[in-house]
Amino acid sequence: MINLALNQVSFSYNASPVLYQIDLAIEKGEMVALMGPNGSGKTTLIKLASGVLRPAEGDIHLDGSSLRELKRRQVAQRVAVVPQQFHMPFAFTLREVVLLGRTPFLKAFSNEGEKDQQAVNRAMELIGIEELGQRFFNELSGGERQKGILAMALAQEPKLLLLDEPTAHLDINHQMEILELVKGLNREQGITVIGAMHDLNLAALYFDRLVLLKEGRIFADGTPSEVLTEENIRELFGAWVQVIQHPLMKTPHIVITPRSP
């Protein structure tokens, strides 16, 4: 069953085009990484899929209904986004931030109800941050904050989770931890995941399908072993690398060799 479908989607910021006639279908339960150099259109594609940006041409369908016909609120009840980082100016506690995930479900004057509290509790348990609930969000470490944002996204009870470089600015242990969590959500909760990823090796290890973007067009689309070839990487990033096999996972692993050893 198709979860998200892009048909001939084009987009440009003011006059400069970013995406050209993208066709992409993502099935329910898939875990897909969007990859490509800076400016290739990864983040724009995430924003289009979230409905925050509207395509200049073409159409995007979420579970069969066009995003153009859905209200922002209706989209947010099904799609959650984890951006690179949030800047939070006020001293909200972590739990208060996670509760923000219930925004699309709350009516104007009503406070959160039992159901919302349960969604928040469940999200914090799934991410394993129950004991951080009363800490101030701004005082947490980068990794803890990112887990909080992930919990906020989960409190939206999404069918589709969009990640915009969720591991940027994080230490290697937190990168792993976040991706393990996301993978768990994908496998156990059946949440479809689309993530813009920078790190080729992390993407190869945690994602089943990689979509490579080049200058606003889809350049390659397939499993990590199909897509992450030396030629593709040279063509896409202009980088000469060697692709070997991960010793345990049998996935492609990219190694670089300095030009002047």
Add this chain to the structure above:
Amino acid sequence: MKGKMLALLRRNRRTVLILACLVGILFVCLLVAAAVGAVSIPPLDIVKMTLNKAALTNFDATWETTDETILFQIRLPRIIAAALVGAALAAAGVLFQGLLRNPMADPYIIGTSAGAAFGATLVMMLPVGLMFHGFGLIPFAAFFGALGAVFLVYNLARVGGKTPVISMLLAGFAISSMLAAAMSFLITMSDQLQLRLHSVFSFLMGGVWVSNWSQIAIIAPLIIGGIVVARFFAFRLNAFSLGEEGAAYLGIDVERDKIAILALGSLLTGAAVSLSGLVGFVGLVVPHAVRLVLGPDHRLLLPAAALSGGAFLVLADLLARTVLAPSEIPVGIITALVGAPFFIYLLRHTRREYAF
């Protein structure tokens, strides 16, 4: 149904308790302010007179009739106006700080003050003093000047269907500077051109000189209604603290809500300015102070700041008219002199931190 109400009350016990306390504090401030002055009136008499006036009770009049005149014709209109102005400015401050995520945001940040002052100045130059429903022309000019300036700023900052916060702050700064320059020109030329602009200065310093009920009858519904409607946006303001992009991801129609919140904040500010001129500091500092003590959840912050702002300005106005009686100090001087040290104390003694 009853059980559900009780459960709701229990879960929000903290909110209800805090707001009840603040209502109590505001009431005490009003009572004190009504009692103190050139003629002091016993608080008990004030309560009795007010209840009689409202036709709720029928106490025997053990007080002088002059006391009654002073209370209802002079003091009450003024202190109620002060409470309304303080509440409106503090609520508007909460709205602007929450929406713009800018620590320097106050009700005047996007041009309301300059617009109001410019409007008032233009009207003061008129050779005639028109009256309408107990209003001079100045409150009208200030009100529409404030809204006009915000409308202008918003439209200048709007590019391609979006109004980025930063363009709005910059456009607000530009328009404010231009209007302020135009006003300064008029004031400097005032002698040569024989404009009658002495009252501009008292308008700029701010002061509650309201002494009739008809002005309050028009403005009070505007301010109270504005605060109630603003409360509808409280949870969405929480989401706005993640930034416009973050708010959009949470399903908020950012441009629509931004217009609504700006319009509400400007309406509240315009209403306040029309009663009292440009009272500074309240709208900047009361929201910060309340946030430091009670936390940033706008669902509590907004009503709590409005009540605190009201109480604060009632007390400041009391000082303004009694410290150097019989002459009066502009209330804006009091709000800054008393409010600033208190705010600095709070900043240094609370755990909740800012990271704007």
